Amino acid sequence: MKDRLPEHIEPLRLARSQRLLHGRLPLSRMPRLASSLEVNEEDAGEIDVDLKFDVDVTGIAWMEGHLTGTLTLCCQRCMQQLFMPIDATFKLAMVESESEIEQLGEQYEPLLLEDDSLVSVVELVEDELLLTLPIVPKHDTEECNAGEEIVEQVVVEVKPESKKNPFAALADLKSK
Numbered sequence: 001m002k003d004r005l006p007e008h009i010e011p012l013r014l015a016r017s018q019r020l021l022h023g024r025l026p027l028s029r030m031p032r033l034a035s036s037l038e039v040n041e042e043d044a045g046e047i048d049v050d051l052k053f054d055v056d057v058t059g060i061a062w063m064e065g066h067l068t069g070t071l072t073l074c075c076q077r078c079m080q081q082l083f084m085p086i087d088a089t090f091k092l093a094m095v096e097s098e099s100e101i102e103q104l105g106e107q108y109e110p111l112l113l114e115d116d117s118l119v120s121v122v123e124l125v126e127d128e129l130l131l132t133l134p135i136v137p138k139h140d141t142e143e144c145n146a147g148e149e150i151v152e153q154v155v156v157e158v159k160p161e162s163k164k165n166p167f168a169a170l171a172d173l174k175s176k
């Protein structure tokens with residue numbers, strides 16, 4: 001059974017006891033993310049968080065996270081809301097010194113623990129969400145509100161049809 005998300009976690013302890021945590025976090029609690037969101041705080045929504053803790057055969061304590069939800073960003077082409085679905089997975093190894101980071105395999109990103117070994121869950125999730133943000137958020141062309149203008153311009157620029165074959169014109173007349 002999964003436990004609820006606490007405010008702070010002790011990842012090393014959770015890894016040793018192979019725990020699972022699950023919960024939802026309001027995006028309004030993530031101030032560093034707020035500047036990228038194109039929505040009022042109260043409408044920002046929530047992120048669904050799954051965290052799994054374990055220790056691998058080499059003794060490395062790790063945490064695997066899965067985040068799902070939707071971020072409301074600002075499309076940089078039409079400057080309107082852009083809904084970006086989030087389905088992100090990350091795997092972090094708990095390390096207590098810089099030298100441990102160098103020894104990590106490629107499957108892990110390091111999570112450097114402070115002296116008290118406590119980690120804020122909301123800050124951790126916010127860090128991972130910031131990593132998923134596109135550098136320049138943009139709708140797909142078909143969905144973008146600036147897209148229609150672009151399409152119209154293309155239509156206007158299309159050259160007028162070349163002269164019809166006179167015989168075809170005659171055929172047109174006959175068929176009327």
Ligand SMILES: [Zn+2]
Nearest residue numbers: 075078139144
């Ligand atoms: Zn757009």
